[in-house]
Amino acid sequence: MKVLVPVKRVIDYNVKVRVKSDQSGVDLANVKMSMNPFDEISVEEAVRLKEKGVVEEVVVVSVGPQQAQETLRTALAMGADRGILVKTDDMVEPLAVAKILQKIVGEESPDLVILGKQAIDDDSNQTGQMLGALLDWPQGTFASEVVIEDGKITVTREVDGGLQTLALQTPAIVTTDLRLNEPRYASLPNIMKAKKKPIDEKTPADYGVDTAARLSVVKVTEPPEREAGEKVEDVAELVSKLKSKGAV
Amino acid sequence: MAVLVLADHDNETLSDATHKTVTAAKAMGGDIDILVAGKGAGGIAEAASKIDGVRKVLHVDGDAFEKQLAEAMEALIVPLMDGYDAFFAPATTMGKNCTPRVAAKLDVMQISDISGVIDADTFERPIYAGNAMMTVKSSDAKKVVTVRGTSFDAAGEGGSASVETVDAPAGPFKSAFVEERIVQSDRPELTSAKTIVSGGRALGSKEEFDRLMIPLADKLGAGIGASRAAVDAGYAPNDYQVGQTGKIVAPELYIAVGISGAIQHLAGMKDSKIIVAINKDEEAPIFQVADYGLVADLFTAVPELTDAL
Numbered sequence: 167m168k169v170l171v172p173v174k175r176v177i178d179y180n181v182k183v184r185v186k187s188d189q190s191g192v193d194l195a196n197v198k199m200s201m202n203p204f205d206e207i208s209v210e211e212a213v214r215l216k217e218k219g220v221v222e223e224v225v226v227v228s229v230g231p232q233q234a235q236e237t238l239r240t241a242l243a244m245g246a247d248r249g250i251l252v253k254t255d256d257m258v259e260p261l262a263v264a265k266i267l268q269k270i271v272g273e274e275s276p277d278l279v280i281l282g283k284q285a286i287d288d289d290s291n292q293t294g295q296m297l298g299a300l301l302d303w304p305q306g307t308f309a310s311e312v313v314i315e316d317g318k319i320t321v322t323r324e325v326d327g328g329l330q331t332l333a334l335q336t337p338a339i340v341t342t343d344l345r346l347n348e349p350r351y352a353s354l355p356n357i358m359k360a361k362k363k364p365i366d367e368k369t370p371a372d373y374g375v376d377t378a379a380r381l382s383v384v385k386v387t388e389p390p391e392r393e394a395g396e397k398v399e400d401v402a403e404l405v406s407k408l409k410s411k412g413a414v
Numbered sequence: 415m416a417v418l419v420l421a422d423h424d425n426e427t428l429s430d431a432t433h434k435t436v437t438a439a440k441a442m443g444g445d446i447d448i449l450v451a452g453k454g455a456g457g458i459a460e461a462a463s464k465i466d467g468v469r470k471v472l473h474v475d476g477d478a479f480e481k482q483l484a485e486a487m488e489a490l491i492v493p494l495m496d497g498y499d500a501f502f503a504p505a506t507t508m509g510k511n512c513t514p515r516v517a518a519k520l521d522v523m524q525i526s527d528i529s530g531v532i533d534a535d536t537f538e539r540p541i542y543a544g545n546a547m548m549t550v551k552s553s554d555a556k557k558v559v560t561v562r563g564t565s566f567d568a569a570g571e572g573g574s575a576s577v578e579t580v581d582a583p584a585g586p587f588k589s590a591f592v593e594e595r596i597v598q599s600d601r602p603e604l605t606s607a608k609t610i611v612s613g614g615r616a617l618g619s620k621e622e623f624d625r626l627m628i629p630l631a632d633k634l635g636a637g638i639g640a641s642r643a644a645v646d647a648g649y650a651p652n653d654y655q656v657g658q659t660g661k662i663v664a665p666e667l668y669i670a671v672g673i674s675g676a677i678q679h680l681a682g683m684k685d686s687k688i689i690v691a692i693n694k695d696e697e698a699p700i701f702q703v704a705d706y707g708l709v710a711d712l713f714t715a716v717p718e719l720t721d722a723l
Binding site: 177179180182183185192259260261264283284286287288289290291292293294295296297298299300302303304305306307308310320323324325326327328329330331332333334335338343344345380381382383384385386387388389392393395396397398400401402404405407408411413414 | 424481483484485488506507508510511512513514515516517518519521522523524525526527532536540541542543544545546547548549550551552553554587588589590591592593594595596597605609634642646651652653658659661666667677678684687688689690696701703704705706707708709710715718719722723
């Protein structure tokens with residue numbers, strides 16, 4: 167079995183973002199960037215499937231600027247076999263990413279595509295589902311457990327209210343939730359080895375995909391500030407404050 | 415302009431998220447129809463027809479729709495969209511699961527988790543875990559949108575829409591339901607609870623989480639939430655998680671107990687009306703958003719609070 171894992175380079179999850187004063191977007195200059203946390207979970211799951219002998223090859227792909235190569239190297243150091251960088255400096259929306267991935271799936275013929283459930287920058291939660299529709303493949307979104315047996319993929323999903331288990335025909339799409347696994351750290355020798363693994367460089371044009379934005383950004387603003395609160399001395403004061411507000 | 419709104423339900427109860435989605439759809443300024451897809455969900459169609467401002471209810475009944483799996487929902491919704499200018503779904507796990515498939519098949523970009531409708535092409539939504547608000551204008555012919563429930567009031571009752579039966583698309587579909595483990599709870603549902611008490615890692619164990627949080631929640635008639643740290647440590651089920659990757663809540667009162675207030679947690683609760691933080695670390699970031707902060711040991715403060723209520 168072959169697995170394709172799309173990964174995205176995003177602002178590091180610990181960074182507190184700042185909105186640009188001209189309201190054109192968020193300031194990404196000189197900010198620490200990392201692999202989207204859900205994508206690390208996807209890479210980890212693919213590598214674990216390989217270690218179990220279920221999967222022979224793990225191909226990672228990223229759509230983004232030249233620096234997204236570093237994100238691919240990280241995935242290669244975690245255990246992926248080779249990478250594809252679809253180079254573009256434009257902001258590419260989930261629909262266009264899904265179309266690029268559709269073409270890559272056509273060329274690579276994986277049995278499974280594992281994506282993160284959402285990127286922590288645009289918080290869209292769309293790409294995996296869109297790819298599923300474009301390919302007409304079934305999907306197991308928000309996965310907290312993936313079992314592959316006899317040509318069927320069983321996915322346990324985190325849904326409102328609890329957990330739901332689905333059986334998917336292959337080929338299939340899985341999107342990962344936080345609980346699926348604990349991603350490994352790449353060791354120094356593996357980081358060195360990853361430098362020798364191949365990364366193919368492509369552009370959206372190579373796949374004939376138009377990446378023009380369908381959604382234009384009118385403005386990006388700070389969320390409304392909460393008014394400064396107060397510290398209370400003890401429980402009695404807290405209760406009386408809440409009572410005076412009619413909250414309890 | 416006609417908007418198709420997807421109903422979120424479990425075949426027995428129509429979720430509050432549906433009413434909130436109707437309110438958002440009304441801001442588009444057109445006719446609103448509700449799609450109820452389920453199995454034995456006649457009662458849901460009936461309930462949906464009573465929502466104020468609804469023109470008609472489309473009701474589909476079939477085995478494939480019992481769990482509203484994405485592949486069957488896509489096959490159902492995409493052809494229906496010939497008659498609509500917009501599709502609005504609640505940003506519940508069900509809505510998030512199937513809506514992007516509909517958007518891709520219609521070749522339009524979805525606008526996720528909207529917190530405001532500016533006009534029929536322009537929407538506001540949070541990005542970066544709610545640390546920025548983005549206003550986007552869609553150039554697509556049809557709008558496909560998921561709606562953040564906490565940003566809209568629930569539409570009222572009093573409507574009397576007609577219910578039309580729609581034929582279910584022929585399967586088979588490429589996914590099958592196997593089983594479900596739903597957390598049994600008689601507490602108010604987290605995303606619509608008026609009061610939420612939420613516990614973090616500082617509670618130390620599942621036993622302490624239950625011992626301290628349940629009586630407090632019972633006293634307040636509150637839903638119980640948790641931080642990711644508490645869920646990962648096994649103190650509370652996944653379904654309790656409040657935050658960027660868990661549930662987005664905005665109750666009247668949110669009491670955060672032993673929660674430091676990481677960006678990802680704040681993303682899920684900072685629109686609450688009143689936030690109370692109980693934490694022994696006075697530098698904890700949660701105090702920056704709390705209306706009332708109590709610097710105290712939660713193991714004494716929480717029982718004291720429970721007794722005082």
